Amino acid sequence: MFKVNNNYAELPESYLFSEVAHRLAAYREANPDREVIRMDIGDVSIPLGDVVVKALCKASEDMGTRTGFHGYGPEQGYLFLREKIARFDYKEHGIHTIGAEDIFVSDGAKSDLGNFVDMFGDDIRIAVTDPGYPVYVDTNVLSGRGGKLVDGKWSGLTYLECKPENGFKPQVPTDGVDVIYLCFPNNPTGVALNRSELKEWVDYAIEHGSLLIFDSAYEAYISSEDVPHSIYEIEEAEKVAVEIRSYSKTAGFTGVRCGYTVVPRALEFKSDSGNQISLNKMWNRRQSTKFNGVGYIVQKAAEALYTAEGREMIRENIAYYKKNAAMLREALEKKSWMVIGGIDSPYVWAFPESNGVYSEGASLTSWQLFDKLLSELNISSTPGVGFGECAEGWVRFTGFNTYENTLKAIERIESGILK
Amino acid sequence: MFKVNNNYAELPESYLFSEVAHRLAAYREANPDREVIRMDIGDVSIPLGDVVVKALCKASEDMGTRTGFHGYGPEQGYLFLREKIARFDYKEHGIHTIGAEDIFVSDGAKSDLGNFVDMFGDDIRIAVTDPGYPVYVDTNVLSGRGGKLVDGKWSGLTYLECKPENGFKPQVPTDGVDVIYLCFPNNPTGVALNRSELKEWVDYAIEHGSLLIFDSAYEAYISSEDVPHSIYEIEEAEKVAVEIRSYSKTAGFTGVRCGYTVVPRALEFKSDSGNQISLNKMWNRRQSTKFNGVGYIVQKAAEALYTAEGREMIRENIAYYKKNAAMLREALEKKSWMVIGGIDSPYVWAFPESNGVYSEGASLTSWQLFDKLLSELNISSTPGVGFGECAEGWVRFTGFNTYENTLKAIERIESGILK
Numbered sequence: 086m087f088k089v090n091n092n093y094a095e096l097p098e099s100y101l102f103s104e105v106a107h108r109l110a111a112y113r114e115a116n117p118d119r120e121v122i123r124m125d126i127g128d129v130s131i132p133l134g135d136v137v138v139k140a141l142c143k144a145s146e147d148m149g150t151r152t153g154f155h156g157y158g159p160e161q162g163y164l165f166l167r168e169k170i171a172r173f174d175y176k177e178h179g180i181h182t183i184g185a186e187d188i189f190v191s192d193g194a195k196s197d198l199g200n201f202v203d204m205f206g207d208d209i210r211i212a213v214t215d216p217g218y219p220v221y222v223d224t225n226v227l228s229g230r231g232g233k234l235v236d237g238k239w240s241g242l243t244y245l246e247c248k249p250e251n252g253f254k255p256q257v258p259t260d261g262v263d264v265i266y267l268c269f270p271n272n273p274t275g276v277a278l279n280r281s282e283l284k285e286w287v288d289y290a291i292e293h294g295s296l297l298i299f300d301s302a303y304e305a306y307i308s309s310e311d312v313p314h315s316i317y318e319i320e321e322a323e324k325v326a327v328e329i330r331s332y333s334k335t336a337g338f339t340g341v342r343c344g345y346t347v348v349p350r351a352l353e354f355k356s357d358s359g360n361q362i363s364l365n366k367m368w369n370r371r372q373s374t375k376f377n378g379v380g381y382i383v384q385k386a387a388e389a390l391y392t393a394e395g396r397e398m399i400r401e402n403i404a405y406y407k408k409n410a411a412m413l414r415e416a417l418e419k420k421s422w423m424v425i426g427g428i429d430s431p432y433v434w435a436f437p438e439s440n441g442v443y444s445e446g447a448s449l450t451s452w453q454l455f456d457k458l459l460s461e462l463n464i465s466s467t468p469g470v471g472f473g474e475c476a477e478g479w480v481r482f483t484g485f486n487t488y489e490n491t492l493k494a495i496e497r498i499e500s501g502i503l504k
Numbered sequence: 505m506f507k508v509n510n511n512y513a514e515l516p517e518s519y520l521f522s523e524v525a526h527r528l529a530a531y532r533e534a535n536p537d538r539e540v541i542r543m544d545i546g547d548v549s550i551p552l553g554d555v556v557v558k559a560l561c562k563a564s565e566d567m568g569t570r571t572g573f574h575g576y577g578p579e580q581g582y583l584f585l586r587e588k589i590a591r592f593d594y595k596e597h598g599i600h601t602i603g604a605e606d607i608f609v610s611d612g613a614k615s616d617l618g619n620f621v622d623m624f625g626d627d628i629r630i631a632v633t634d635p636g637y638p639v640y641v642d643t644n645v646l647s648g649r650g651g652k653l654v655d656g657k658w659s660g661l662t663y664l665e666c667k668p669e670n671g672f673k674p675q676v677p678t679d680g681v682d683v684i685y686l687c688f689p690n691n692p693t694g695v696a697l698n699r700s701e702l703k704e705w706v707d708y709a710i711e712h713g714s715l716l717i718f719d720s721a722y723e724a725y726i727s728s729e730d731v732p733h734s735i736y737e738i739e740e741a742e743k744v745a746v747e748i749r750s751y752s753k754t755a756g757f758t759g760v761r762c763g764y765t766v767v768p769r770a771l772e773f774k775s776d777s778g779n780q781i782s783l784n785k786m787w788n789r790r791q792s793t794k795f796n797g798v799g800y801i802v803q804k805a806a807e808a809l810y811t812a813e814g815r816e817m818i819r820e821n822i823a824y825y826k827k828n829a830a831m832l833r834e835a836l837e838k839k840s841w842m843v844i845g846g847i848d849s850p851y852v853w854a855f856p857e858s859n860g861v862y863s864e865g866a867s868l869t870s871w872q873l874f875d876k877l878l879s880e881l882n883i884s885s886t887p888g889v890g891f892g893e894c895a896e897g898w899v900r901f902t903g904f905n906t907y908e909n910t911l912k913a914i915e916r917i918e919s920g921i922l923k
Contacts, residue, residue, distance in 0.1 A: 086713035087682045088625030091776045093786045099793070128575035138568035141801065145560035148552045148759065156547035156758040192611055192796070199794025200619075203646065206507030223793045227622065263506045294505035339575040340567065342799040357510045367512045374518070374642045375618025377611070380761040382560065383799060 101471030124482045125467040129337045134398035140389035144382040155381040162190025169391040182323040194331040197346040209263035212243040216472030221266040268300035273481040274434040275426015279311040290325035297326040305335040307429045323349040406431045409491040410484030416495040431484040447478020462497040520890030541913045543901045544886040553817035559808035563801040574800040581609025588810040601742040613750040616765040628682035631662040635891030640685040687719035692900040693853040694845015698730040709744035716745035724754040726848045742768040828910040829903030835914040850903040866897025881916040
């Protein structure tokens with residue numbers, strides 16, 4: 086008789102985004118005359134740039150001709166794109182340890198993050214930040230590494246607590262963990278790590294033989310001088326870290342679906358039999374067996390991002406969203422909110438003065454604050470607690486809405502009763 | 505210390521297609537003046553049709569406008585496509601048990617086949633046909649269900665032998681297996697199963713509580729009256745079967761990347777705690793956690809396949825490849841080869857008279873036959889043994905090359921010394 090993977094039954098229904106949608110829908114139905122501004126969404130609002138649309142159409146037309154048709158492509162991605170990535174995203178930033186052979190093009194960060202657990206052996210300890218992107222936890226629970234769920238935390242996972250006291254920067258663990266998920270600039274807090282802070286994690290991984298999974302989805306938002314754009318700017322990181330990037334938040338590709346993962350050839354671990362195993366070869370095998378590569382048309386669109394016009398488009402997009410985030414940040418600070426992020430990130434992480442002293446526990450939970458923002462200001466936010474227990478009382482605002490809507494939201498914040 | 509999934513070390517390097525490529529390259533280098541015709545490839549040769557190119561360009565242009573831009577889409581696929589699939593691929597064929605909610609759009613059959621092992625519990629017995637698509641075996645070995653590799657077979661898997669004696673049709677097992685991979689029309693043999701033959705498998709699955717994974721990639725090639733186009737034409741199949749389809753071989757989407765998997769709401773199994781678990785909900789959870797859906801542009805292209813023009817294009821493509829296959833079949837039969845497939849399938853499965861009596865073992869192995877076809881006729885084929893031990897001595901020819909190249913290959917077969 087067929088038996089299912091019981092870990093699926095253990096994992097509670099995904100709650101955060103569906104509950105936000107549910108409460109929003111209910112509020113809108115009860116208040117059809119009010120215009121709610123969505124400052125919760127992590128999705129972009131600027132349409133695809135001309136350079137991308139042209140590349141998509143050109144590649145589509147080529148696919149309609151005998152000479153320009155492309156069938157199955159390499160599972161790793163076309164070399165034309167991987168070479169551009171190696172050059173523009175690494176070599177030009179002074180990183181010479183990463184080449185095209187280390188790069189795997191994919192349909193997005195979520196797929197690669199989710200599928201990378203295929204590489205994991207049994208009996209390894211996984212560490213995640215609290216708060217953090219729920220996919221890190223959920224994919225490990227589904228593959229049987231969660232243990233028991235007690236008071237909102239999985240016994241099998243190590244939570245790296247991020248709180249206002251430590252500036253929402255996780256501390257290197259005192260005990261041994263084998264895989265560490267790091268996302269900086271962070272979702273949801275918008276916090277970035279500087280060179281010396283990142284180096285601590287690389288040093289830890291080298292010392293303990295751990296694997297770092299570095300989620301770099303928001304790299305393009307970095308403007309602070311001392312914040313590295315890639316984990317590989319830290320010496321020897323290529324021996325311990327995988328880096329996952331996406332064009333979603335950079336070039337508005339959330340609906341196009343393209344990203345890439347760097348699995349350096351230098352990344353090796355011991356197998357049970359004592360042999361050195363190349364994670365690059367393993368991932369190559371995984372992708373060759375379970376994936377047929379990203380479509381040719383989409384890869385041509387990604388390639389266009391590395392032209393002068395494409396790079397300019399990305400700069401403009403990022404500047405637009407960063408301006409939104411900076412304005413939000415300023416408006417909230419004026420109202421005496423505690424504000425984190427919004428500098429090297431599109432996300433603003435916030436806690437209102439009226440919500441008590443965070444170290445003594447918030448007066449309002451994140452969900453109560455969500456409801457209050459919705460009913461009093463008609464602004465939708467993302468409740469921080471959805472990213473982890475440490476974030477109770479906080480909410481996330483996004484800079485991804487339009488400039489016009491962000492302005493409106495700010496007016497409401499400024500004139501609103503909510504401190 | 506991080507430990508890898510040791511099953512990766514157990515699985516030998518993928519051999520079949522890389523070895524074909526390797527031998528081809530070596531032959532071409534040694535014989536630069538000879539033109540080799542590739543009758544091995546499973547990739548299509550007809551470029552995308554106008555209706556598809558137009559849909560791709562239109563959607564790309566829309567994505568460049570404020571009103572037409574689409575960011576994150578539903579992980580399950582857009583309803584506009586899922587409703588078309590439900591109507592045209594199921595309802596219009598008299599199947600009323602499958603609706604849009606049972607359908608999950610994906611980037612292709614290989615991804616879904618590979619990822620579906622995430623749903624499997626421990627200690628279940630997997631059955632595959634021999635010969636069969638290597639992905640069924642490899643993905644189960646990588647997830648720890650292979651056992652030991654002995655004489656080319658995995659001790660943990662049940663092989664359903666397909667041989668000339670049984671017309672390359674697997675027999676329903678006498679012992680209990682929990683998951684059965686079936687692909688009909690078959691890759692590589694081209695054999696299709698009729699209604700009563702398919703019904704045996706559904707009956708078996710109902711009786712034993714097994715899950716059928718029905719790979720239906722070649723459904724569009726069916727022309728025989730008594731061969732069902734979907735497993736759901738068999739009564740109660742929606743309670744035991746998942747069906748996986750792809751636009752790759754139908755509409756030339758091998759480089760576009762789109763397909764779908766049907767996981768009926770009626771498909772339920774018991775969890776360890778005795779609860780009924782919906783596989784549809786589990787797969788939805790898997791996809792929502794580890795996948796961000798197929799790009800909007802690609803889904804609009806797939807939608808265009810359901811217009812009158814799109815359906816006509818598919819009919820023409822299929823007719824073209826089937827004609828190639830039929831010509832190949834005829835030519836090989838004239839030379840007294842034993843030929844299977846090529847009727848409801850683009851693949852022709854063949855064994856030359858000169859190769860002895862199959863039941864007594866072939867005189868030439870599949871790889872020797874491959875070499876002989878390459879050096880004597882300058883035709884590249886796919887060695888059957890690459891799909892399973894039962895296929896030793898056989899080779900697969902494909903109808904996917906152009907008509908002109910297929911004609912050339914046939915001339916060589918007809919004039920060649922090889923019987």
